[in-house]
Amino acid sequence: MSEHCRSDNKRYVIIGAGMSGMLAGIKLLSQGNSNFSIYEKAEKIGGTWRENTYPGLTCDVPAHSYTYSFAPNPEWSRVLAGGDEIQAYFESVEKMYKLTPYIRFNEEIESCVYQDGKYVITSKNGTTDVADFVIAATGVLHHPNIPRIAGMDTFQGDIFHSARWDHSVALDNKRVAVIGTGSTGVQIVSALSKRSARVAHFQRSPQWIRIVENRAFTEEEKAAFRNNPKLLKDIQNDKELQENIEKFSQAITDPDSPAMLEIDQEVHENLSLIKDVSLREKVTPNYRPACKRIIYSPDFYDVIQRENVDVFVGGGFEVVPNGIKTEDGRVHEFDVIVLATGFQTDKFVRPINVVGENGISLDEVWNEGPTAYLAVAVPGFPNFFMLNGPSGPVGNFSLIEIAEHQWSYIEKLIERLNSAGKSNISVKTSAYQEFEAKRVKAAKNTIFATGCQSWYLDKNGVPATWPWTRSRFFEEMSAPNFENFTIA
């Protein structure tokens, strides 16, 4: 870190104390800058890991990779960690880096307005702050998608969304319907199949499944990680895993690549684990593998063959007071309905009213959907940066790793600004437009655009994601092209 950055004692406001907001705070502290606040709408840190508490919640990225590079964790219990363990990890990092005094809890930011070269930030409680830099770390998936399913209001049992889990509702030995076949629905069905009397899985679109073993780390392994930092670093940067992730990122960007065909073959073969031919046919997707975010599960195909699990495929059903009525007119009785129906994915940063130069709001700029230069900056919004913002890499990667690279990019921009002795930096409209045109063109050639509906698509059906390899994203993040920015 150069002197310029170290001496930067300008004020930062970070919005959100999830994984990436915490990252920004920790990085600022490590530069000796304590002139910042993290505004968090809830009463504790954790973001998505605070909000999602459903049974079976597991991160599909290996735990040692889903870890800050600077805070390795020898204690991960399994290859893929559960949600509560991940939340506990973030809470331990909050303590370790003494971040708590910088977090303003129960402060939901309502507006963030650029005025006279600074941002005036106001919370719902009426708190105001004035900052030189704003880091929006508001997350990707946190506005639940509550579908309007016919008859839903008439249901007399309990009904709730997976991200608003009602822990007061008993599930043991109950009859539960789970609607939705994303990672969430699959994990819930697997977990409930072990404790509920009946589980019915309503799959509007069946999913392709990659089978992963989720073994526990032994006490000897954990002790070795504790005693040997190199071993811990090695598993964090596991070479084989890194190669596999890179290969996966090549596959999704080139649907006809050998890497994609390998995945294709693998998931087709997995179907043979389903013995009953009619069930196998029923759950065979009618779109290409990885078109929707691919699902990793150790046991899903075993689970759907259990005696207490039923699968209903297709969207033709309605909710009735005592259960769900399927297209054939039969009523299936349930005590609980879980909506594992995903999130509103175009809500980036909003509903916060962010206003940039000339009184133009982010809402207006994003009229056609949220986009950003390299997922980090938007023209007309000087000194406003996003972590895990729109059109970033999302395909089964560690978003912690993505956020760390984005932060180092933002740091370089600010360093350049400081060394120029100026106060405002913004991406040029021309650079943003050129980037976006190339991104859209490439996005149309990815596997996500091969004919399925998913949360990766924008309202025009174009994948709203990073369309190139993960390593290309890291390269872009390693060296900003300063010509694409205006410094004033």
Ligand code: NA7
């Ligand atoms: P996803 O992956 O967006 O999945 C949502 C599921 O809900 C999907 O199967 C949808 O079916 C289904 N859905 C949505 N609306 C309806 C209605 N109206 N009727 C029936 N089924 C419906 O969300 P998740 O929470 O599982 O995962 C989100 C991400 O979180 C995941 O990718 C990881 O990154 C973590 P569809 O496929 O649209 O037919």
